[in-house]
Amino acid sequence: MKLAGRMILDKTFTTLTALSVLLLSVILLVVLGPMIYRGSGAVIFRGTVEFRKMQMGLFERGDAEALDAEIAQAQEVRDAVYRQIDEFRQGIDTEELNEKARKIHREFGGELRSNGITGDEYSELRSLTKDIRDKLEEASESQDKALIRRNIEDVLEHQDDDRLKGTLAAGFFPLAANFSKAVENADLAKLSQYTEAIEQVEDILRQLFGPKPGEPTPALARMRYGATRCDQAQILLGKLLWIEKWVQTEPGKPLEKIKTPRSEQFAGTPLESLPGFVEKNLAKMLRPRLTFYWQYFIDDSYNSHYFGGVGPEILGTLLITVLGMLFAIPLGLVSAAYLVECASDNLAVKIIRMCINSLAGVPSIVFGLFGLAFFVLYLLPTFGLPSQGCILAASLTLAILTLPVMIRASEEAIRSVPQTYKEASLALGASRFRTFVTVTLPAALPGILTGIILSLSRIAGETAPILFTGAVALGPVPKSVFQPTRTLSYGSYDMAVGDRVAMMVPHNQYGMVVTLVVLILLLNGMAIMLRGRVFKKLQGR
């Protein structure tokens, strides 16, 4: 009976522990999975012709001839869209219509005179064009569809008039035709609203396809190209197809999102079919293709990470981390060696040890402020250097941050080296220093490497300590350690909280975070492999 109870307890314990491990892995998957999925989208995605155009324009990468051919093919389909819009806009723009009609009438007189037509024929033609002009004007200002139709028909009757053929007055007829096409089925009361709606459509199209051909090249790089990625294009297409509005349906209720199809906005007009046309031909206009953008890890970025990669960030992170470790490792080792080998167990040493232990728990922002006050504001000016955040100050701050971890790990490692090793070395006549360097240190190396791994992961991902001491969100690639740098950790932070442009490209945000995680894993992997080799060598296998 007792045995059975114990076995049940044993089984329960096993199950519980297994469950907790399972739970942990599920949580890890749930948290990391989507992040990695989205982050990998920065490197592997369906890139459009705009992406290739951007790569050529900003990085001079790709096959120029093939790209030109591709752009031309895409442009053909896009032009159809632009043409539809232009025609409709001209059709509904009554002011422009009137002005054009008046201009034609005015200039037609000049043309007639220069052609040597005078007398009755002149006045007859003048009154004819005046009549056409007035009819057009009347139609454009009218809300009565019957009147409009009648007037337009009257105007178009003169289309076959030989006297007007080949003259400026022939310009009346396309105007009239455009107008009639535009307003044929349209709601005339809405005519003034169409202008605004078209502007919205054009704005979306500009985001999709970049600036219209003929428009000046925008100064900002991100305005120069359309949707570079298929997922972006899909979102923009959604905006084109649907109008989203936040509406309060009932008083006191929260706002509700209501989607209406954009084609409704253009009901009855030739543009009604435009969104559908774009949706159907999007692939032809953007030519998406699966792209592996490995240059993401070396490219500089444009317009706060709207385009480009995280090259400078990776470089900065590596620089700061490696430099920080270069400061932290010797300092930590020497301190640990002193605490184990030299210090007697008196009050001062106890206080030092307590301080080290408490320092390990101090929030990192405190170290950041310390670094700002000590390195940036005091030490750098003392040595005649500009008092600005720089790689040196940041790595020194990180070194101080990680020193407690380093010291404690090394201390444990050195302490756990068997006394017999030291005795053997001393008995052979080695000095204490020699013993430490040639026997204790190599034997403690696996433990020390564990400390290094812990420190490395910590400082590679720290943001707060470098916030004021050397990290910037944007800026050139540093040329010396006395310049600030961009880092992955600070970049991720800045993109998440401060940068509105970056918020438009979430894949880059996730990409940066995932890059950071992968970088730390890589660094750790290297250190772990090194530790494994050292350990194997020590064990004689």
Add this chain to the structure above:
Amino acid sequence: MTPYSATQQGAEQLTSLPRIIARRQEQAGAHDKTPRPRPQAIVNSEGFSLYYGDKAGVKDITMDIYPRSVTAIIGPSGCGKSTFLRSINRMNDLIPHVRAEGRLAVNGQDVYDKRVNLVNLRQEVGMVFQKPNPFPKSIFDNVAYGPKLQGVKNKSELQQIVEESLKAAVLWEEVRDDLKKSALAFSGGQQQRLCIARALATKPQILLMDEPCSALDPVATGRIEDLIGQLKAKYTIVIVTHNMQQAARVSDMAAFFCLGELIEYDTTSKIFSNPSKKATEDYVTGRFG
């Protein structure tokens, strides 16, 4: 010889102290019937005491250790055997608050003199510890450690010293092809012989052994004892042991320590067959300790 029969033989040897004594007396008689004149002592202790703080580790030890002989120090646990042994090459310095009184001289030089060069002293007085403690390095690096400390840098010279030392420790044949292998990959007995080789590589005059066989099986113990017998021809050996049979088998002189004091010091055969003190007799016959 199979390990089993070797173990059996070892066990037989261990249980028959009187027989060992008798055999050794025979051997001694066969070689040299007239007692030799005692040579000059190499370690000379006069009223030597060592204190850990206020507590005395050893008190008022006066004894001479003679060159090219094996001196065994026996006694119950905590009697100061190891303390005395470690005083000879000042390994006790590692313990805080150690204080020495009296005189303890090696080759006429007081080792507790302030001017003494510890490095030279320890290279002259090598030590082998209770547990085999090779460094976690290769065989070669282990043996070459001492010579490197002495400033030997020449590769071929080091090679030669390593080979000589390993041969002297009867390990060469077993490891000659594995010099680059880590010492930790070898058996306990091999490791202990490696430690002896390492100690020999600095070319000491005296070899201190602190219970060198207590962590080994009888076969390995037998080998080490044979080795001690061979090394005696060139080195002065001081061995601390709990195993009286071992002391009887390997040593020429024996010292019995009790409660930090030297009770009796004489030739091994006298200590084991005809001790002059009651405490010694009780101890070697197993009535005490």
